[in-house]
Amino acid sequence: MSSLxxxxxYRALFAIILTFLITSIFFIMSNTNPILAYYYxxxxxFGNINLIIETFVRATPILIISLGLAISFRCKVWNIGAExxxxxxxxxxxxxxxxxxxxxxxxxxxxxxxxxxGALWASIPAFMKSKLGINEVITTFLMNFISINxxxxxxxxxxxxxxxxxxxxxxxxxxxxxxxxxPYTRMHLGIIIAFLLILPLIHFIITKTTFGFKLKAIGENxxxxxxxxxxxxxxxxxxxxxxxxxxxxxxxxxxAGIQFRMRPTISPGYGYTGIVIALLGxxxxxxxxxxxxxxxxxxxxxxxxxxxxxxxQGIVDFIQGLLIIFVLASDYIxxxxxxxxxxxx
Amino acid sequence: MSSQIPSFFSNDxxxxxxxxxxxxxxxxxxxxxVTLSVFKGEIHAILGENGAGKTTLVNxxxxxxxxxxxxIYVNGKKVNIDNPxxxxxxxxxxxxxxxxxxxxxxxxxxxxxxxxxxFKLDLNKVREKILQISSLLNLKIDLNARIEELPxxxxxxxxxxxxxxxxxxxxILDEPTSVLTPIEVEEFFRILRNLKEKGxxxxxxxxxxxxALSISDRITIMRKGKVIKTLTPKxxxxxxxxxxxxxxxxxxxxISLTEGNNKNKEIxxxxxxxxxxxxxxxxxxxxxSFSLYSGEILGIAGVAGNxxxxxxxxxxxxxxxxxGTIIIRGENVxxxxxxxxxxxGMAYIPEDRIGRGVILTMSIAENAILKIFEENPFSNKxxxxxxxxxxxxxxxMKKFGIIxxxxxxxxxxxxxxxxxxxxIARELSYNAKIxxxxxxxxxxDVRATDFTHRMLLDLRSKGxxxxxxxxxxxxxxxxxxxxxxxxxGKIMKEFNRNEYDIYKIARLMLGIxx
Numbered sequence: 082m083s084s085l086x087x088x089x090x091y092r093a094l095f096a097i098i099l100t101f102l103i104t105s106i107f108f109i110m111s112n113t114n115p116i117l118a119y120y121y122x123x124x125x126x127f128g129n130i131n132l133i134i135e136t137f138v139r140a141t142p143i144l145i146i147s148l149g150l151a152i153s154f155r156c157k158v159w160n161i162g163a164e165x166x167x168x169x170x171x172x173x174x175x176x177x178x179x180x181x182x183x184x185x186x187x188x189x190x191x192x193x194x195x196x197x198x199g200a201l202w203a204s205i206p207a208f209m210k211s212k213l214g215i216n217e218v219i220t221t222f223l224m225n226f227i228s229i230n231x232x233x234x235x236x237x238x239x240x241x242x243x244x245x246x247x248x249x250x251x252x253x254x255x256x257x258x259x260x261x262x263x264p265y266t267r268m269h270l271g272i273i274i275a276f277l278l279i280l281p282l283i284h285f286i287i288t289k290t291t292f293g294f295k296l297k298a299i300g301e302n303x304x305x306x307x308x309x310x311x312x313x314x315x316x317x318x319x320x321x322x323x324x325x326x327x328x329x330x331x332x333x334x335x336x337a338g339i340q341f342r343m344r345p346t347i348s349p350g351y352g353y354t355g356i357v358i359a360l361l362g363x364x365x366x367x368x369x370x371x372x373x374x375x376x377x378x379x380x381x382x383x384x385x386x387x388x389x390x391x392x393x394q395g396i397v398d399f400i401q402g403l404l405i406i407f408v409l410a411s412d413y414i415x416x417x418x419x420x421x422x423x424x425x426x
Numbered sequence: 427m428s429s430q431i432p433s434f435f436s437n438d439x440x441x442x443x444x445x446x447x448x449x450x451x452x453x454x455x456x457x458x459x460v461t462l463s464v465f466k467g468e469i470h471a472i473l474g475e476n477g478a479g480k481t482t483l484v485n486x487x488x489x490x491x492x493x494x495x496x497x498i499y500v501n502g503k504k505v506n507i508d509n510p511x512x513x514x515x516x517x518x519x520x521x522x523x524x525x526x527x528x529x530x531x532x533x534x535x536x537x538x539x540x541x542x543x544x545f546k547l548d549l550n551k552v553r554e555k556i557l558q559i560s561s562l563l564n565l566k567i568d569l570n571a572r573i574e575e576l577p578x579x580x581x582x583x584x585x586x587x588x589x590x591x592x593x594x595x596x597x598i599l600d601e602p603t604s605v606l607t608p609i610e611v612e613e614f615f616r617i618l619r620n621l622k623e624k625g626x627x628x629x630x631x632x633x634x635x636x637x638a639l640s641i642s643d644r645i646t647i648m649r650k651g652k653v654i655k656t657l658t659p660k661x662x663x664x665x666x667x668x669x670x671x672x673x674x675x676x677x678x679x680x681i682s683l684t685e686g687n688n689k690n691k692e693i694x695x696x697x698x699x700x701x702x703x704x705x706x707x708x709x710x711x712x713x714x715s716f717s718l719y720s721g722e723i724l725g726i727a728g729v730a731g732n733x734x735x736x737x738x739x740x741x742x743x744x745x746x747x748x749x750g751t752i753i754i755r756g757e758n759v760x761x762x763x764x765x766x767x768x769x770x771g772m773a774y775i776p777e778d779r780i781g782r783g784v785i786l787t788m789s790i791a792e793n794a795i796l797k798i799f800e801e802n803p804f805s806n807k808x809x810x811x812x813x814x815x816x817x818x819x820x821x822x823m824k825k826f827g828i829i830x831x832x833x834x835x836x837x838x839x840x841x842x843x844x845x846x847x848x849x850i851a852r853e854l855s856y857n858a859k860i861x862x863x864x865x866x867x868x869x870x871d872v873r874a875t876d877f878t879h880r881m882l883l884d885l886r887s888k889g890x891x892x893x894x895x896x897x898x899x900x901x902x903x904x905x906x907x908x909x910x911x912x913x914x915g916k917i918m919k920e921f922n923r924n925e926y927d928i929y930k931i932a933r934l935m936l937g938i939x940x
Contacts, residue, residue: 289812291805298796302785308744308776309796310765422492 089363091415093372096361096407103403104396113390125385126378134268138339140377141275142167142331142348146355147373148283149327151364153320155287156299160321162206162221163328164352165228166199170329171336172232173198175250175343176240178257187257192333199329200322202228207321211314217321225352233345242342250343259338269338276370279327284366296320328352354380357401360408376401438466439502440627441487441518441596446496448482456482457493458651464596464627469618471630471642475671475871477841479651480631481523484600487629488520489513500596519594521585523601523869524780529574536573537588552591559590563620575706577731579610586617597621598629601869603637607729607897609936615641633871635667649673672872691719694771694860694891695741700750702736709748710736712915718860718891723882725906726895729935733915734895738864741893742774743767754860768797773858775849777865779842783849786838790830791819793837793848798855826851827877843874850881861885861892867901879905899928899935913937 105115126136146163153160160166174195181187206220237248244251259269287293295316298306307313335347358376362369380397387394446460456479464470474480485491487498489507498505500516507513513520527536538552553569560567567583576584582602589597603611618628618641632638638645639659647654647670654670695718704710710733718724728734739745741752743764752760754770762770776782784793795804795815803814819833826847830840837845846866853861863882867875882892882905896902902909903926911918911934918934921927 289809291800291808291810294792294799294810297788298785298792301787302781304782305785305796308742308764308774308782310763310768312763312765420492 088415089365089368092408092411093361093363093368095411095415096404097375099407099411100400100403104400107396107399108392111392113392118386118390118392121386121389122379122382125382127382128385131266132381134263134266136374136377136381137272137276138267138269139381140373141272141338142335142351143354143358143376144275144370144373145279145331145334146328146351147358147362147369148279148366149324149331150355150359151283151287151362151366151369152296152327153324154300154359154364155293155296156316156320157303158210158317158320158324159218160203160206160221160324161218161356162203162224162352163324163331163355164348164350165221165225166202166325166328167332167335167348167352168228168232169202169332170195170197170199170326171332171347172235172343173329174333175253175336178253178337179240179251181254181257183254183256185256187254188259188337191253191257191337192330195329195333196326197329199332200326202329203322203325204318207318207325210321211318221321229345232343236343236345240343248345252341253337257337258341259334267339271334271338274334279330280366280370283327287364287366292316292319328355354401357405361404439463440466440500441629442499442502443483443487444497444499446483446486446498447494448479448486448491449494455651457486457496460496460648460651460653462646462653462656464629465643466627467622467625468643469622469628469630469641471632471638471645472648473632473635473638473645473667473671474648475633475843475873477650477843477871478648478671480648481600482651483648484520484522484598484629484631487513487518487598514592514594517593517595518598519589519592519596520598521582521589521600521602525581525585527573527581527584527588530572532572533567533569533576533584533587536584537591540588541591555591556587560587562624563590563617565617577729579606579614579730582606582614583617590621595625596627596629598631600631601633602630603632603634607935608899609729609932610897611637633671635664635671635872638667639664647671668872691721693717694720694755695893696751696753697741698751698753700737700740700752701748702733702740702745703748704733704736710915711740711747714750714912714915714917716910716917716920718893720859720891721886721889722907723886723892723894723905725902725909726893726912727899727902727909727931727935728895728897728912730897732912732935734864734912736915737912738774738862738895741767741862742772768856768858771857771859773853773856773861775846775853775861775863775866777868779845779849784837784845787836789834789836790823790828790840790848791815791833794819794822794833794852794855797852801856822851822855842869843871843877846870846874846878850878854885859890861890862895863892864895865897866894867896867898899931903928911935 101119108115108118125132127133146167150160150163174191177194178187178191181190202224206217206224209215209220210217233248236250240250242249242251259271262268262270262273295306295311298311299313299316303313331351332347336343340347354376358369358372362372379400383394383397386392441464444461446457448457449455460479460483472480472483482491486493487507489510489512492508498507505516507516534549534553534556537556538547538549541552556569565583565587567580567587573581573584603614606614621628630638630642642659644656644658645667646656647667649671698715700711700714701709702711714737716724726734736745740747743762747760750760751758754772759767759770780786795818799805799810800807803811804818805811816833823830823833828844828847828851830844837848840848866878870878882894886892894902894906907923909921909926909931911931913935914937921931
């Protein structure tokens with residue numbers, strides 16, 4: 082057990098180091114000192130209390146999404162559709178909040194509706210996966226485009242706010258806005274919900290419950306799981322739906338904590354970033370929490386770096402892409418090295 | 427391949443290993459100063475129990491594992507086999523215990539995969555090569571069949587063809603007969619003798635004493651990682667070899683099985699006109715009817731691939747039958763899911779221990795409770811109780827003799843015999859009344875086989891109904907109260923214990939009416 086956890090840590094560190102090395106080459110090619118670049122990324126993410134809070138603000142939606150993805154990834158259901166599920170959840174939550182208006186129940190009901198929105202959207206590929214055996218990678222991914230375009234239409238026509246020129250919804254009622262915990266910052270309650278409520282909850286589900294056990298059994302050997310009497314199809318369905326619900330929640334927390342309106346730009350690809358984080362965190366909630374702070378820091382820090390050194394901000398996507406590749410490759414490379422006796426695992 | 431090799435027997439040493447040592451990270455000494463030579467054109471059996479270090483030695487020669495010490499010589503030259511490719515280039519071909527074929531591809535495609543055919547894939551050229559080799563050895567096989575459609579015996583033949591197409595002249599076969607039926611074994615031995623005549627050297631890893639005696643030119647016995655002795659079959663016999671394999675042990679450890687009585691029987695399982703389709707949509711089980719009583723072992727004899735697999739999968743809820751009834755204690759359970767069958771008291775020891783029996787990457791404890799984790803005290807249906815799971819597993823390991831440092835070790839670190847003990851332990855973890863045992867001793871050594879047999883008999887005496895599906899006729903004759911012979915999806919005949927006739931049964935297994 083412990084050696085496996087260690088392997089996970091090695092894998093993540095190995096991928097991060099390799100990514101930084103390769104990225105350095107590109108910094109050098111554009112006449113930039115890579116050490117300086119990483120320094121500015123660090124300062125931009127953690128330089129003062131406000132920047133640290135901003136890093137957590139950024140980490141919140143991707144943490145919630147990737148915790149959900151961990152559930153589906155653990156049973157080897159590859160949900161690539163968190164982006165679309167996020168939009169559907171955020172939209173349904175926003176509509177609910179606007180319809181209900183100011184009341185004590187607005188936030189909780191809208192919050193639950195955002196879970197339902199994400200879950201319902203995910204239930205379509207989940208049904209296709211568990212009942213018809215259709216590959217979820219394709220269905221979840223392609224459904225992202227459907228949902229995002231559908232929501233653009235909703236925001237441009239039926240739900241467009243008359244107050245603004247942009248395709249966006251009305252402002253949600255004040256009673257559904259997440260309170261700010263530290264004045265003059267964006268430290269909203271959603272950050273606490275994500276790190277102190279959802280994170281321990283998912284950790285508990287994965288490590289302590291029979292559901293988490295079933296996820297693992299199916300992920301490691303579906304044939305043995307089926308033979309042992311586990312209803313494999315049902316669990317696959319649930320895993321995908323739960324990850325959809327969490328993506329939906331992430332979307333609504335973004336609306337209720339940061340944006341206050343539903344916009345077609347509410348997520349700059351958080352659903353995809355969540356995949357990177359779930360992989361980097363090895364589907365382990367603690368690893369995922371660290372990875373989401375790490376990626377959030379790189380996203381935020383890169384904008385500082387790009388301003389200071391006049392480098393493109395696209396480096397963020399570059400780093401994320403390399404991380405995916407190296408996390409996946411590191412497994413192979415580390416096992417190879419250990420088999421050859423080069424390292425001890 | 428073999429045309430360059432003179433077909434007469436010569437004492438040239440083609441393979442020599444010297445002082446091989448391998449210690450695994452968990453401290454197990456798998457090979458300790460192993461030295462042995464293989465002559466050109468000989469069948470050299472390496473005999474030993476599970477865990478004697480045979481497979482480790484094979485993996486070292488094949489370049490899959492790096493030894494801690496020792497040297498390997500091929501054709502008199504010292505070589506460094508650092509990966510499987512090197513071994514292939516040196517003419518060493520290995521047929522592993524667990525086949526490495528791609529189920530969705532055809533025979534030709536699988537063989538083509540392992541050949542360096544350059545950029546362009548010329549299947550016709552590969553076909554020619556295969557046909558040339560297979561006709562030389564009189565090996566019959568449908569080259570366009572997909573691997574998943576083939577029974578295990580034929581898959582093995584594909585594996586052998588594959589390594590021969592790679593121009594192997596040193597052939598290492600790891601427990602090759604464990605998956606074969608008696609008739610297939612005869613056929614397989616014929617192939618081996620053919621290969622030997624063509625000048626191939628064959629290393630046969632086995633734990634079956636009889637086989638080693640009947641086929642090999644020399645026998646090397648390994649025990650606990652060490653080479654104990656090398657002998658020729660002429661200068662030894664079954665008893666001596668058995669003693670050498672197991673070391674110091676009293677004979678009383680091995681029971682002789684007697685016929686038990688089974689009065690006041692109760693029908694546990696009633697199968698009526700069952701029809702089941704196979705993977706290719708063909709009817710694999712045809713109008714099968716039988717009943718299983720409490721306190722009996724009902725054997726199903728048959729050559730692999732005659733519908734046994736589909737029958738078992740239908741009985742355990744893993745495959746949907748076309749028609750018929752399966753009645754367990756009065757209730758028709760056809761189309762029920764595995765879970766409700768488990769609840770009805772159905773236990774199952776699968777042949778495919780690795781693929782279906784256990785989850786290799788999960789711990790012994792997690793595997794031990796795989797069927798009962800939703801019950802008290804392991805969980806309250808929702809939340810698992812790790813402490814009680816660990817306690818329970820520790821007791822289970824003691825009771826069933828599963829040897830491992832602690833219950834949190836991953837199952838992949840266990841030997842085949844220990845894995846089988848774990849599976850049996852788990853299948854008995856809930857109060858099952860019916861046990862389906864599918865080739866339960868395939869690939870197990872003498873002691874683990876004996877353990878399994880005792881277990882089955884013990885369960886029978888406790889009133890369990892056991893359906894023993896086995897390709898090992900000796901095992902069936904030894905254990906079962908009745909035997910049904912299955913051929914081409916049909917039950918050919920039922921034999922009661924007092925009418926057992928090995929030749930009749932063997933002929934029926936081949937579809938020859940008596």
